[in-house]
Amino acid sequence: MHEQLREGFQAQMQAEFESAYLYLAMASYCAHQGWMGCAHWLRIQWQEELGHALKFFEFLLDRGVQPELRALQQPAHAFGTPLELFTKVLEHEQYITGRIHRLYRQAIELEDYPAQVFLQWFVDEQLEEESQARAIVEQLRQIGESPVGIYLLDRELARRKAEED
Ligand code: FEO
DSSP: OOOOHHHHHHHHHHHHHHHHHHHHHHHHHHHHHHHHHHHHHHHHHHHHHHHHHHHHHHHHHHOOOOOOOOOOOOSOOOSSSSSHHHHHHHHHHHHHHHHHHHHHHHHHTOHHHHHHHHHHOOOOHHHHHHHHHHHHHHHHHTTTHHHHHHHHHHHHHHTTTOOOO
């Protein structure tokens, strides 16, 4: 594997672990606020991100590269209102999408075909993750300050099921 791409994959594995860590911190905050549905949704997101990190872990091993587990950035402790929190989720996913696209471009430039095929799954996944976060942000914008609206959305988020892949 080209050194440049190898480093990109190591860094992306770390970014996926950091995403997991961020969403678990958000789940902790929501549970403490009593928003149990939001906390549940974020815990599933946490598990998904761990799954993403492990995909990079396995891919590196398959390519004969030892995955390096690096220090993770400490997430915040407080995330504001549900709207502010889910806006941060959306912004974070947009940031991750940008990283995946850069990596994909690099894989094309370096003519690494297995990396391109591997990253294609992430290109699709990011589309879905952004779409889900955007839908929640949109609902929260419409709800505004209504406690009943937030209560109902929280109940809806409690129904999220873990995805199989
Ligand atoms: Fe692994 Fe939410 O991107």
